[in-house]
Structures are given as C-alpha cells and as structure tokens.
Amino acid sequence: MTDHKERLVYLSGDFVPESQAKISIFDAAVNLGHCVTDSSRTFHHEAFKLKAHIARLYQSLKVARIDPGIDADEMYRITMDLLERNLQLYATTDDCWIVHNVSAGMSPLGPNPKQSSAATIMISNQPLNLTGWQKYYHVGCHAVTPFSRQIPSQSLDARIKNRSRMFYTLAEQEVKLVDPDAQSVILDTDGFVAENKGGNVFIAKDGVVKTPTSINGLAGITRQTTLEICRAQGIPFIETRLLPYDLYTADEVFFTSTPYCLMPATKFNGLSVGSGMVGPIAKKILLGWQELTGVNVVEQADSQTQMSS
Numbered sequence: 001m002t003d004h005k006e007r008l009v010y011l012s013g014d015f016v017p018e019s020q021a022k023i024s025i026f027d028a029a030v031n032l033g034h035c036v037t038d039s040s041r042t043f044h045h046e047a048f049k050l051k052a053h054i055a056r057l058y059q060s061l062k063v064a065r066i067d068p069g070i071d072a073d074e075m076y077r078i079t080m081d082l083l084e085r086n087l088q089l090y091a092t093t094d095d096c097w098i099v100h101n102v103s104a105g106m107s108p109l110g111p112n113p114k115q116s117s118a119a120t121i122m123i124s125n126q127p128l129n130l131t132g133w134q135k136y137y138h139v140g141c142h143a144v145t146p147f148s149r150q151i152p153s154q155s156l157d158a159r160i161k162n163r164s165r166m167f168y169t170l171a172e173q174e175v176k177l178v179d180p181d182a183q184s185v186i187l188d189t190d191g192f193v194a195e196n197k198g199g200n201v202f203i204a205k206d207g208v209v210k211t212p213t214s215i216n217g218l219a220g221i222t223r224q225t226t227l228e229i230c231r232a233q234g235i236p237f238i239e240t241r242l243l244p245y246d247l248y249t250a251d252e253v254f255f256t257s258t259p260y261c262l263m264p265a266t267k268f269n270g271l272s273v274g275s276g277m278v279g280p281i282a283k284k285i286l287l288g289w290q291e292l293t294g295v296n297v298v299e300q301a302d303s304q305t306q307m308s309s
C-alpha cells in the first residue's frame with residue numbers, strides 16, 4: 001500500500017490525487033449529462049454489496065448505451081484497489097462512500113450523440129458524513145410531496161441511475177421551501193408515490209411494510225436489503241402502488257438509501273404520521289442493519305455529530 005496524505009481517485013486508467021483529477025469541459029457528462037452513476041458505502045471499512053452495485057451500474061450503462069471499455073470484474077478490482085489505497089486516511093470509526101461515474105467520453109458538437117471516444121471512468125471515495133441525517137433517526141424528518149412530478153419511465157427509466165440530477169435537485173429544493181427538515185416524496189404523473197430524490201419510500205400499516213415497485217423509481221439496493229431484513233425478522237411486506245392517502249394514514253413512514261440505511265419520517269405534508277414519533281418497525285429494521293453489518297449507523301451519526309459540535 002502506498003503512503004499518501006490525499007485521497008486518490010481513479011480516472012480512466014490512472015490513480016490520481018483528488019485535487020488533480022480533471023475532466024474536459026467537453027465531456028459528455030458536462031455537455032449532455034450522459035453519465036451513469038452508482039453509490040455504495042463501507043461498513044467498518046468493508047465494501048457492502050459492491051458486486052450488486054456494480055451489476056446495477058452495468059445495467060444502467062447498457063440502457064444508456066455507454067460502453068465502459070472494461071468488464072464488471074475489472075471495475076470491481078479497480079474499485080477495491082482504490083478503496084485499499086484510501087482507507088488508511090479514514091479513522092477506524094468512520095466509513096466512506098464509493099462513487100462511480102461513467103460518462104460517454106468526449107462529446108463533439110454535431111448531429112449524432114453516439115459515443116465517439118472511450119468512456120470517462122471516475123471512481124472516488126468520500127468520507128460518509130451522517131450529521132445531516134442524524135436528528136431524523138431520533139425525531140424523524142418531514143416527508144413532503146414536491147409539485148414537480150417524477151420523469152415518466154417512458155422518457156427516462158428511473159432504474160437507470162444517472163447523473164442528470166436537475167429534476168431531483170429542483171424537487172428537493174421545492175420541499176425545503178416548505179420546511180428545512182423536509183425530504184421529498186416524489187409522485188409520478190399518475191399521482192402514485194415514486195421515490196425520494198436519493199432514496200426509496202416505505203410505509204408500515206398494521207404491522208405490514210409496504211413499498212412501491214421499481215416501475216417508477218430506482219431499484220434501490222438498500223430497499224432490497226430492507227426487504228431481506230423484513231424477511232429475516234418475520235415482518236410481512238408487500239411491493240405495491242401507494243398514494244398520498246396511504247402515507248397520511250400509515251403508522252410509520254420511512255426512507256431507505258445507501259448512506260443512512262433508514263430515515264424515519266414523522267410528518268407527512270404537515271400531518272403527524274401515526275404517533276408522531278419514530279415507530280417500532282423502523283427501529284427494528286435499523287437493528288437488523290446493525291446485525292447485518294456490525295455497524296450501528298445511529299451511533300455512528302451521533303458520534304460524528306458530537307465531534308463536529
């Protein structure tokens with residue numbers, strides 16, 4: 001392992017210090033937003049479900065017609081190599097993101113947006129800072145529906161995890177205008193719950209966990225793991241369409257996503273959800289995460305918050 005003080009990133013064949021990693025302003029990621037992505041994380045410095053994340057990345061690449069020029073095994077090997085080089089810079093109590101961005105490469109102006117150069121492959125690690133979510137583990141966030149609607153899958157299938165994040169960013173800004181503690185519950189154009197700008201949506205009602213299918217939202221790997229935890233814990237679950245009514249009348253609402261695993265919501269569009277407190281099913285699933293990974297994410301968020309205050 002090399003000794004270095006700055007994190008490295010992998011950029012199209014080379015390991016380079018983060019501050020020196022540059023891409024062209026003519027890259028398809030910049031000019032067209034023609035770039036797919038995936039984000040995973042470590043628990044106790046161990047990559048979690050990295051092969052599943054890379055498999056999803058390759059599905060996104062295929063549908064986005066981007067040829068990365070290397071296969072999934074090679075992508076995995078490089079990702080692990082980078083992680084090993086960078087982990088020496090992390091405190092043992094901290095974890096990191098693992099982020100892949102792969103664009104279609106240089107994008108010359110002209111009539112044909114077909115991939116015309118080697119892909120630009122960018123892999124990075126960033127400290128996983130949970131302080132922004134910390135209080136929601138304890139008191140819940142406010143789930144709010146933005147007025148922007150999910151881009152229909154007929155235009156851009158939400159299962160392609162991509163870097164064209166303008167729509168998600170605007171939707172999240174809209175809900176933050178309502179409440180700084182808001183998290184978006186984005187509806188599709190038929191009014192059904194789709195997803196959050198960076199997570200999937202769940203409810204619990206009469207002991208049953210419910211979440212939308214992946215027909216109008218990303219097939220989240222945390223969503224999948226949450227269902228696996230439900231199965232292991234004997235919590236019944238169904239994948240089904242949900243309307244805002246179902247969230248108003250749920251006992252519990254929560255989000256799932258790679259960095260925070262599970263984030264409870266105790267209000268929906270201004271009304272209390274259930275008791276108005278973080279519910280028992282959310283707590284049980286968070287415990288399941290701890291059993292699975294050996295990391296208590298709530299404690300990890302609490303200690304990061306204490307250290308930063």
Ligand SMILES: Cc1ncc(COP(=O)(O)O)c(C=O)c1O
Nearest residue numbers: 197198199218220221222257258
């Ligand atoms: C739009 C969107 N939905 C859902 C998710 C959750 O996916 P995962 O659980 O794989 O992190 C993400 C993750 O970034 C996302 O960007």
